[in-house]
Amino acid sequence: MPKLWNETIEEHRRAVRDAVLETTAALVAEHGLRGVTMSRIAEKSGIGRATLYKYFPDIESIMMAWHERRIAAHLDELAELRDRPGAPGERLEAVLERYAFIQQQRGGHGGELSAVLHRGDHVVHAEQHLRHFVRGLLEEGVRAGEVRSDVAPDELTGYCLHALAGAGGLTSKAAVRRLVTVTLAGLRPPG
Amino acid sequence: MPKLWNETIEEHRRAVRDAVLETTAALVAEHGLRGVTMSRIAEKSGIGRATLYKYFPDIESIMMAWHERRIAAHLDELAELRDRPGAPGERLEAVLERYAFIQQQRGGHGGELSAVLHRGDHVVHAEQHLRHFVRGLLEEGVRAGEVRSDVAPDELTGYCLHALAGAGGLTSKAAVRRLVTVTLAGLRPPG
Numbered sequence: 001m002p003k004l005w006n007e008t009i010e011e012h013r014r015a016v017r018d019a020v021l022e023t024t025a026a027l028v029a030e031h032g033l034r035g036v037t038m039s040r041i042a043e044k045s046g047i048g049r050a051t052l053y054k055y056f057p058d059i060e061s062i063m064m065a066w067h068e069r070r071i072a073a074h075l076d077e078l079a080e081l082r083d084r085p086g087a088p089g090e091r092l093e094a095v096l097e098r099y100a101f102i103q104q105q106r107g108g109h110g111g112e113l114s115a116v117l118h119r120g121d122h123v124v125h126a127e128q129h130l131r132h133f134v135r136g137l138l139e140e141g142v143r144a145g146e147v148r149s150d151v152a153p154d155e156l157t158g159y160c161l162h163a164l165a166g167a168g169g170l171t172s173k174a175a176v177r178r179l180v181t182v183t184l185a186g187l188r189p190p191g
Numbered sequence: 192m193p194k195l196w197n198e199t200i201e202e203h204r205r206a207v208r209d210a211v212l213e214t215t216a217a218l219v220a221e222h223g224l225r226g227v228t229m230s231r232i233a234e235k236s237g238i239g240r241a242t243l244y245k246y247f248p249d250i251e252s253i254m255m256a257w258h259e260r261r262i263a264a265h266l267d268e269l270a271e272l273r274d275r276p277g278a279p280g281e282r283l284e285a286v287l288e289r290y291a292f293i294q295q296q297r298g299g300h301g302g303e304l305s306a307v308l309h310r311g312d313h314v315v316h317a318e319q320h321l322r323h324f325v326r327g328l329l330e331e332g333v334r335a336g337e338v339r340s341d342v343a344p345d346e347l348t349g350y351c352l353h354a355l356a357g358a359g360g361l362t363s364k365a366a367v368r369r370l371v372t373v374t375l376a377g378l379r380p381p382g
Contacts, residue, residue: 166353186377
């Protein structure tokens, strides 16, 4: 059965959008935010300049959409690790380690681009989502006796996320893993 | 014996400078960076506008000087706690707790002012100084068997400072103390 016309259109739009996001991210990574033009993006994405402007008004909005998609993918990845079978402590470790690696990759964004991307509302939402998510895992850990219960899970969430933000300055995977080990040690029941 | 003329001049200059820094900081805290003018600062400091311009070209440079002086005072305070008698672990705790309270106060700066202040070179120097300082304390702690030796002191320094930066979002002193407790737990020798 042939696809409905609307579905075909929708698929095509999504494919163009994805191509524009990938192309722009690659160009910005290579030349910096100021070294890229809308014409160059259109050319490299294989579409006309007028078509590109039907999708996005400027480079910042493309990078914002790219960032939003990337953050959503990261949150999905973390949710997948959380939902695996296993003790809460193990799943917490898997999630925090993945989060730390994400922070390490982010370290490469560069100041100017980072400032633009983090202006978006989507970042605030993603942070809230992440906090909620980590807090849930910590609460499970407290119930299982694997996480300290003398400090509220909300405060422990702030501790974790701040401590792991330090992964942004680390250059090796081994150093990131050590940071996760130290951060987890802070979460264990005292005594 | 009367003071030398140069000393008197020097003292007077310092007094004027201090008055300008205090007045400006108070005005900016009340009205925000954009709600303050050089004329108002001169008036409130009890000096002429022309005199003020002999000391500072603009409000940003006054706030930068104020911030530099404040950071220096904080570092002195931390050094004083480090140099007290006691076991390395106790002194580490005292220093990290004080640092966390400083971070908590800083939370009130506000985004715009913070962005201006942290543009200064003095902040980079202060951060290097602080890292060096905390690393020294951690090294002492490792030698005394009070701090874990399986992770390099330099990495533990990054962990501490990032984790304690979270104090900026905390509203009570008790919450700051809990954050310090959790952070210190991460530093203890595993076992």
